[in-house]
Amino acid sequence: MLADLYELAMAAAYFDNQVPGEAVFELFARHLPKNFSYIVAAGLEQALDYILNLSFSESQLRFLRNHPSFRRVDDAFFEYLKDLRFTGSVWAAPEGTVLFPGEPLVQVEGSLIEAQIVETYLLTTINFQTLIASKASRVVETAKGRDVVEFGSRRAHGPQAALLAARASYIGGCVGTSNLLAGYELGIPTYGTMAHSFVMAFDSEREAFQAYHRTFPESTALLIDTYDTIEGAVNAASLGISPTLVRLDSGDLYDLSTRVRRILDEAGHPSTKIFASGDLNEYKIHDLVSRGVPIDAFGVGTELTTSREDPALPGIYKLVELRRGRRTIPRVKLSPFKVTIPERKQIHRVYARAGYIDEDIVAIDDEPPPEPGAQPLLEKMIEKGHLVHRIPSLDEIRERRKVQVQSLPNEFKDITSVAEAPVRLSPRLSSLCERLYHDIV
Amino acid sequence: MLADLYELAMAAAYFDNQVPGEAVFELFARHLPKNFSYIVAAGLEQALDYILNLSFSESQLRFLRNHPSFRRVDDAFFEYLKDLRFTGSVWAAPEGTVLFPGEPLVQVEGSLIEAQIVETYLLTTINFQTLIASKASRVVETAKGRDVVEFGSRRAHGPQAALLAARASYIGGCVGTSNLLAGYELGIPTYGTMAHSFVMAFDSEREAFQAYHRTFPESTALLIDTYDTIEGAVNAASLGISPTLVRLDSGDLYDLSTRVRRILDEAGHPSTKIFASGDLNEYKIHDLVSRGVPIDAFGVGTELTTSREDPALPGIYKLVELRRGRRTIPRVKLSPFKVTIPERKQIHRVYARAGYIDEDIVAIDDEPPPEPGAQPLLEKMIEKGHLVHRIPSLDEIRERRKVQVQSLPNEFKDITSVAEAPVRLSPRLSSLCERLYHDIV
Numbered sequence: 001m002l003a004d005l006y007e008l009a010m011a012a013a014y015f016d017n018q019v020p021g022e023a024v025f026e027l028f029a030r031h032l033p034k035n036f037s038y039i040v041a042a043g044l045e046q047a048l049d050y051i052l053n054l055s056f057s058e059s060q061l062r063f064l065r066n067h068p069s070f071r072r073v074d075d076a077f078f079e080y081l082k083d084l085r086f087t088g089s090v091w092a093a094p095e096g097t098v099l100f101p102g103e104p105l106v107q108v109e110g111s112l113i114e115a116q117i118v119e120t121y122l123l124t125t126i127n128f129q130t131l132i133a134s135k136a137s138r139v140v141e142t143a144k145g146r147d148v149v150e151f152g153s154r155r156a157h158g159p160q161a162a163l164l165a166a167r168a169s170y171i172g173g174c175v176g177t178s179n180l181l182a183g184y185e186l187g188i189p190t191y192g193t194m195a196h197s198f199v200m201a202f203d204s205e206r207e208a209f210q211a212y213h214r215t216f217p218e219s220t221a222l223l224i225d226t227y228d229t230i231e232g233a234v235n236a237a238s239l240g241i242s243p244t245l246v247r248l249d250s251g252d253l254y255d256l257s258t259r260v261r262r263i264l265d266e267a268g269h270p271s272t273k274i275f276a277s278g279d280l281n282e283y284k285i286h287d288l289v290s291r292g293v294p295i296d297a298f299g300v301g302t303e304l305t306t307s308r309e310d311p312a313l314p315g316i317y318k319l320v321e322l323r324r325g326r327r328t329i330p331r332v333k334l335s336p337f338k339v340t341i342p343e344r345k346q347i348h349r350v351y352a353r354a355g356y357i358d359e360d361i362v363a364i365d366d367e368p369p370p371e372p373g374a375q376p377l378l379e380k381m382i383e384k385g386h387l388v389h390r391i392p393s394l395d396e397i398r399e400r401r402k403v404q405v406q407s408l409p410n411e412f413k414d415i416t417s418v419a420e421a422p423v424r425l426s427p428r429l430s431s432l433c434e435r436l437y438h439d440i441v
Numbered sequence: 442m443l444a445d446l447y448e449l450a451m452a453a454a455y456f457d458n459q460v461p462g463e464a465v466f467e468l469f470a471r472h473l474p475k476n477f478s479y480i481v482a483a484g485l486e487q488a489l490d491y492i493l494n495l496s497f498s499e500s501q502l503r504f505l506r507n508h509p510s511f512r513r514v515d516d517a518f519f520e521y522l523k524d525l526r527f528t529g530s531v532w533a534a535p536e537g538t539v540l541f542p543g544e545p546l547v548q549v550e551g552s553l554i555e556a557q558i559v560e561t562y563l564l565t566t567i568n569f570q571t572l573i574a575s576k577a578s579r580v581v582e583t584a585k586g587r588d589v590v591e592f593g594s595r596r597a598h599g600p601q602a603a604l605l606a607a608r609a610s611y612i613g614g615c616v617g618t619s620n621l622l623a624g625y626e627l628g629i630p631t632y633g634t635m636a637h638s639f640v641m642a643f644d645s646e647r648e649a650f651q652a653y654h655r656t657f658p659e660s661t662a663l664l665i666d667t668y669d670t671i672e673g674a675v676n677a678a679s680l681g682i683s684p685t686l687v688r689l690d691s692g693d694l695y696d697l698s699t700r701v702r703r704i705l706d707e708a709g710h711p712s713t714k715i716f717a718s719g720d721l722n723e724y725k726i727h728d729l730v731s732r733g734v735p736i737d738a739f740g741v742g743t744e745l746t747t748s749r750e751d752p753a754l755p756g757i758y759k760l761v762e763l764r765r766g767r768r769t770i771p772r773v774k775l776s777p778f779k780v781t782i783p784e785r786k787q788i789h790r791v792y793a794r795a796g797y798i799d800e801d802i803v804a805i806d807d808e809p810p811p812e813p814g815a816q817p818l819l820e821k822m823i824e825k826g827h828l829v830h831r832i833p834s835l836d837e838i839r840e841r842r843k844v845q846v847q848s849l850p851n852e853f854k855d856i857t858s859v860a861e862a863p864v865r866l867s868p869r870l871s872s873l874c875e876r877l878y879h880d881i882v
Contacts, residue, residue: 001621001622001625002594002600002603002604002620002621002622003620003621003622004592004594004595004619004620004621004633005619005620005621005624005631005632005633006619006633006634006635006636007633007636008621009633009634009635009656009657010635010636010638010639012656012657013635013639013652013653013655013656013657014639014642016652016655016656017652017655017656019642019643019652021642023638023642025638060625063624063625064621067624067631068660069631069633069657069660071659072656072657072658072659073656073657112642116636116638116639119595119636120594120595120603120620121600123594123595123596124594124595124596124597124598124599124600124602124603125599125600127595127596128597128598128599128602129599151445153443153445153561153564153565154445154560154561154564154565154568154756154758155564155565155568155753155754155755156565156569156598157565157569157597157598157599157602157605157606157747157752158565158566158569158570158598158599158601158602158605159443159562159565159566159601160599160600160601160602161565161569161598161599161601161602162443162561162565163443164598164599165598178445178446178447179443179445179446179561180442180443180444180445180446180449180505181442181443181444183446183504183508184442184501184504190446190508190510191446192445192446192447192448192450192510193447193450194447194450194451194454195447195448195451195557195560196759196760197451197464197466197557197759197760197772198451198454198455198557200760200763200772200773201455201460201462201464201553201760201763201772202460211454211457211458211460212454214454214457214458215450215453215454215457215458215513215514216450216453216454216510216513216514217513218512218513219509219510302753302755306598306747306752306753307752308751308752308753310749311598311747311748311749311752312596312743312747312749313596314596314743315595317595318637318638319637319638319641319642322641322642331638331641332641333637333640333641333667333668
């Protein structure tokens with residue numbers, strides 16, 4: 001039932017008018033969020049789960065029957081919905097795949113009705129997780145090997161968004177999250193220190209640190225900026241133990257971390273790590289890292305979990321093909337700046353000799369590979385309503401992202417300028433496009 | 442379990458060190474999102490529901506026990522968690538209340554542990570819904586009486602965010618949403634037309650319109666920009682009926698709607714409404730409305746559902762008071778730019794004679810009202826673990842927002858400049874702050 005009303009309205013009209021045929025829809029983004037040169041596909045596991053379990057309950061059908069828009073719709077439609085299950089097929093780029101603008105992430109083939117009804121759920125799931133995995137990848141690459149922990153549950157768009165953002169951030173290369181539920185439900189490593197309120201609950205910062213160490217002798221992670229960061233560092237350095245880490249959450253992180261590092265080293269705690277947080281993003285991390293800041297790990301919250309600079313991947317879900325019996329009818333729309341490319345496609349990735357991605361050739365699905373050795377990126381996930389692909393572990397997905405980002409030429413990893421997408425249409429697809437655009441116009 | 446790890450870590454340390462006392466935490470935002478002059482409180486119903494049902498399952502406790510951070514934590518703590526329920530009290534501004542920066546939305550009083558554990562869930566729930574209700578209020582006020590429908594599920598941060606955004610947008614003044622689940626679960630009115638794919642599924646646009654009309658004779662809402670908006674309008678105007686509405690989703694909306702209006706009127710359909718969508722926000726709507734555009738209603742998606750211009754309300758949750766037996770200890774933190782104001786507070790709203798909001802006086806909770814007739818905004822919701830306040834209907838909440846925004850002076854409704862918050866501290870609270878800041882520094 002997480003669908004837009006119009007999907008059910010269209011379904012009713014297709015049913016009522018006995019519109020025949022099968023349809024292919026593709027989910028893709030024409031433009032990427034601001035400053036993104038690539039995206040990391042994510043959210044597919046949840047999308048497949050939804051498709052495999054698609055059905056309407058009795059009480060949902062009662063709600064629809066009584067909806068003002070559906071008052072005049074024939075009962076036969078609701079009878080049809082009662083037994084509706086997804087019986088079509090789905091292709092997709094596995095999670096963790098690096099993609100460029102315009103390339104399909106998911107393709108759905110089925111009856112017009114079943115392929116249309118899944119639109120909104122697929123979009124919200126794929127758009128969001130892909131957005132956050134891509135943002136995380138930007139942040140993680142900028143940290144140049146230093147750990148990044150996702151810290152933004154409190155600014156996520158609700159409890160489920162917090163959980164899904166933790167998942168997507170882990171795919172994007174974060175080492176873990178502060179979100180315990182993500183640890184419990186998804187097995188993602190969870191990290192945390194203490195809040196300012198903990199320090200404030202004791203009569204002095206020193207007492208607070210000692211109490212924390214008593215309970216966590218093996219992982220004494222201390223927040224040192226509640227009153228004064230430098231005094232906090234002195235307090236942390238004089239407990240008679242080497243704290244596991246100290247956390248800075250405010251102020252000039254370069255200056256403070258440098259002074260804190262000196263205090264820790266001079267007190268004989270070279271192994272104590274410095275962890276920094278506080279409105280961080282890829283730009284601030286880039287600045288700190290390029291100046292050689294002595295920070296060992298970053299906690300990134302709001303800017304990552306909401307992709308604050310641009311909080312939406314504008315993925316869309318468009319009809320590209322209609323099949324009636326043996327006839328295949330490619331479909332395009334022509335609204336200004338919103339033309340679509342017809343037919344179900346395959347993306348063939350071509351690598352240069354050095355192992356870098358050279359280009360992606362988008363071809364009609366049944367074309368032969370346009371170059372020897374090109375790697376097809378879209379795989380069949382569901383066939384006639386059944387899962388036909390193994391669901392990979394989060395760690396496998398995470399590894400896929402890492403390997404693929406390593407094969408990206410450097411210009412794609414520049415966080416401040418957008419590289420041109422290395423994507424071209426196959427000759428056959430190009431000429432089909434031209435023919436269709438002219439036919440209709 | 443939707444908590445940050447550090448909340449459980451602090452709880453363990455409080456338990457282990459037998460830190461005594463009760464605490465009061467306040468949830469507030471120091472700054473508002475970009476260009477916001479006020480916020481509309483939302484999300485409280487879900488927050489209260491969470492607090493009233495707080496508990497840990499056996500398998501969650503097993504997960505915690507095995508967590509690397511908790512390996513050395515005594516079993517007694519997990520036994521304590523097994524029976525933990527929220528037994529404290531909660532005050533809050535009812536949903537739909539208009540508030541200004543720095544003012545508390547929610548206050549939680551309880552044992553240090555129970556008041557700390559609820560932090561992340563409260564923040565994510567209140568931050569997100571308040572953000573979207575406030576954004577919706579900006580958009581709706583700009584539309585000057587024209588209807589606004591929330592259309593952004595596909596760009597929401599996951600399925601639950603789509604549902605909660607529909608709820609918050611309705612609180613903020615939207616007439617409804619495209620999200621069917623929000624209709625089914627929350628009783629919010631749902632609206633929709635058709636997608637471009639519907640038009641593309643037929644051999645011609647005309648056939649598509651006729652088929653849709655056959656199924657929905659009473660609410661024939663037609664999308665007319667799939668191929669060419671003007672031709673689409675001509676097709677819609679010549680079906681032999683007056684369509685309920687036509688929808689434009691691309692192009693220059695001022696120019697196109699003016700031409701479409703003329704086509705409809707000349708064909709004898711003055712009652713057919715024009716509905717516009719396509720990357721709209723409060724700025725674009727302001728521009729269109731101020732030029733007298735003949736659009737009757739707006740569908741607003743991504744920009745509303747993600748609050749795209751600034752997708753986070755930076756609400757925080759801070760310790761303001763500790764109680765040990767009869768001693769009350771106000772608490773402040775002093776991190777640079779992040780000082781807090783101590784004590785549980787009440788907000789007293791003072792109205793000018795004309796019914797406009799004059800100022801809010803923030804006082805310590807037990808101070809007498811600073812002005813005769815001032816209206817206290819924070820109400821007790823939970824007392825000793827039990828709900829003591831009626832949960833209002835969404836329509837009551839929606840009405841509260843409407844009445845309160847009407848009482849805002851115009852400068853607060855200007856969407857491009859930020860009005861100064863009409864908030865001051867009571868003399869007693871002011872002098873307490875000064876004393877504390879000096880004592881600690």
